[in-house]
Structure formats: structure tokens, C-alpha cells
Amino acid sequence: MRLINTSTLVLETFFGEAIPCYAILSHRWNDIELSFQDLQDESGKQMPGYMKIQRCCAQAQSDGWQYVWIDSCCIDKTSSAELSEAINSMYLWYQNSQVCYAYLADVKRGRNFKEDMSKSNWFTRGWTLQELLAPSLVVFFDRDWIDIGTKGSLQEEISKITGIEDFVNFKTACIAQKMSWVSQRETTRVEDMAYCLLGLFDVNMPPLYGEGEKAFTRLQLEILKISDDESIFAWYGQFHDNFGSLDPPPPWGLLASSPKQFKYSGAIKPLDIDSRSGTVFEGDDYPFTMTNKGLHISL
Structure with missing residues (x-):
């Protein structure tokens, strides 16, 4: 240093x-x-x-x-x-x-x-x-x-x-809340929107300038390796009105493409163990993993 x-x-x-x-x-x-x-x-x-x-x-x-x-x-x-x-x-x-x-x-x-x-x-x-x-x-x-x-x-x-x-x-704070804090911030390089969050989520990954928004996808995959916080999926994508168009709507996956999509996730809070008692959420937390076929998760 x-x-x-x-x-x-x-x-x-x-x-x-x-x-x-x-x-x-x-x-x-x-x-x-x-x-x-x-x-x-x-x-x-x-x-x-x-x-x-x-x-x-x-x-x-x-x-x-x-x-x-x-x-x-x-x-x-x-x-x-x-x-x-x-x-x-x-x-x-x-x-x-x-x-x-x-x-x-x-x-x-x-x-x-x-x-x-x-x-x-x-x-x-x-x-x-x-x-x-x-x-x-x-x-x-x-x-x-x-x-x-x-x-x-x-x-x-x-x-x-x-x-x-x-x-x-x-x-x-849950993942969605933390993402909301950076959702209205900017960086000069698009990749830095992911790299500036490494420490906040306690993950490490090599920076690859030139990868664009893929950096944020990589960040989320690294977070999934160490966290079972399902709020990472609690983001909102702005869908375009395709009425009257022959073009198919853009595809959407489970992972956000940018922190900006967590803009409205600031009020999301994790459930504690006591609050889950007697609800459909009661029971063991099941791990979820990203596979070559997609996300494997039990709800």
C-alpha cells in the first residue's frame, strides 16, 4: 500500500x-x-x-x-x-x-x-x-x-x-436495499457500477474493463455464491410497450442488468426467524445455485 x-x-x-x-x-x-x-x-x-x-x-x-x-x-x-x-x-x-x-x-x-x-x-x-x-x-x-x-x-x-x-x-440491510443505495449514482465507466460494490457485498473478482454490463452480472453471481438472500431477485425492469409491433419483447432473466433496476427496492427488508413462524416461509432455508441450465432454487 x-x-x-x-x-x-x-x-x-x-x-x-x-x-x-x-x-x-x-x-x-x-x-x-x-x-x-x-x-x-x-x-x-x-x-x-x-x-x-x-x-x-x-x-x-x-x-x-x-x-x-x-x-x-x-x-x-x-x-x-x-x-x-x-x-x-x-x-x-x-x-x-x-x-x-x-x-x-x-x-x-x-x-x-x-x-x-x-x-x-x-x-x-x-x-x-x-x-x-x-x-x-x-x-x-x-x-x-x-x-x-x-x-x-x-x-x-x-x-x-x-x-x-x-x-x-x-x-x-438486505441485498436489494444496498443495491437501491447506488441505483441513482453514476460512474464514468459502466463496469465501475459493479466494481464499486465489491466491498459492500464482501466479494472479490478481477476487473475486466470492456465487458460492459456483464460486470454487474458477474457481481451478482459472486454474491449468490456466498448469500441466500432472495431479495437479489427483487428488482424492477422497465418494459417497453410493444403493442402493435411485430418485434418480440426484450428477454428478461432473473438477474438485473444494472443497479438502476433496484431503484424502488429500498423498502425491502429481510424477514427474521420469529416473523416466519407459522407462515408459508417457515422451515429450513434451501440453498440456491446458478447452473449451466439456469438458477436452481426451491421456494
Whole structure:
């Protein structure tokens, strides 16, 4: 794991138990972000994106942290192996951080900052969902790096924006609920709509850019290997009106093609054992598996 020394702004590499305590940055990327290569080059200090790195390191240093992790420049994205490791480790890295700084470049602290916050692009991105949930402490900063509150102090506002009711016990939410949280978010690459959810569902799989929506199918198949949560099938597909058309309707399978199809699944909750007693749901849970003939399930 590469970390930036907040005193020297130089990258250092650590492995396993030798990884020190660190702060971590969550931000909405723009066109001026410094890459791993840029930070190695002296000319990178003249680039507009260097200011964000400086301010983040200064904040971490003032909070007593010697190291900080920033995704844009701590990953060598020219290495497919390193990128794959980073994508599969991202959730854990945010979870293990001492503090996560959520930088909202489109928010200015003031009388109406909460209204501006509700419109921030930060809440529309797929990757920032895990960056909100994984760390135990998230501190939000406005465009001038002024502290505007924490995940805890702003819980009511953030819940309204995200639809997430409980930031502490979010892991108990069913698959459909979790999918609904990302259903209205966006990523630059369509595959990242699946890859940004790996940690949230505790699965690992190699990223294959170019596979398109197949990435989300792969994600669901990986989830099915470790979960018997049937809410994964509780999605809604928008059917087109084919009345008067000779074309057959589009085929639909049991698995969704995109998280967007879970938009209306936020209210789905799993039944507990007590509530199933005396109902048609009473009895043992039967496992279901995906075979070469399709899904094998007992209901």
C-alpha cells in the first residue's frame, strides 16, 4: 500500500502489519487530478491538482497523522495487476483508515450549506458510497477545506440525500436495499457500477474493463455464491410497450442488468426467524445455485 508522507509529500510503500495509521481522502474526481506518475515528477507540483493534495496533507498533519492515502495518485493505474488489487482492496483501505476526509468541491460553508450539500456531485458518484459507509469516521470539508461536520453530526441530512437510514448497522440491510443505495449514482465507466460494490457485498473478482454490463452480472453471481438472500431477485425492469409491433419483447432473466433496476427496492427488508413462524416461509432455508441450465432454487 502506498501512502503519502504528510510532511514531505513523498510516496512511501508499506506491506501487511507494517502499514501505519493513515487518513484517507474521498473526493469527486475532475480533469486536473495528479496521477501516480505526476506525483513522482517535479513538474507535478506546478499542476492545478497539486493544491488538493497539499491541503489534504496539511489537514492530516494538523490532525496528527503522518500519512494519507489518495486514490488518484497512490495507485499506478498503468499496471493492470496493481489496479485490480486496489479495486478489490479499496473498501478495506477506507474501513481501516483513522479518518476519511470527504472533500466537497461544490459546497461553500454558509447559511445554506446544507442545501448546497444535498446537491453536491459527491453524493451522485458510485465510488463514494463505500467511501461514506466503510470508514468509522468521515469528516466533510467544503471547497475551502473548512470543516462542515461529520457523518455522525450530519446523519439526518445525509440520510435524506442517500436513503440510508442507519450508518452503523448498514451491513444488516438486505441485498436489494444496498443495491437501491447506488441505483441513482453514476460512474464514468459502466463496469465501475459493479466494481464499486465489491466491498459492500464482501466479494472479490478481477476487473475486466470492456465487458460492459456483464460486470454487474458477474457481481451478482459472486454474491449468490456466498448469500441466500432472495431479495437479489427483487428488482424492477422497465418494459417497453410493444403493442402493435411485430418485434418480440426484450428477454428478461432473473438477474438485473444494472443497479438502476433496484431503484424502488429500498423498502425491502429481510424477514427474521420469529416473523416466519407459522407462515408459508417457515422451515429450513434451501440453498440456491446458478447452473449451466439456469438458477436452481426451491421456494
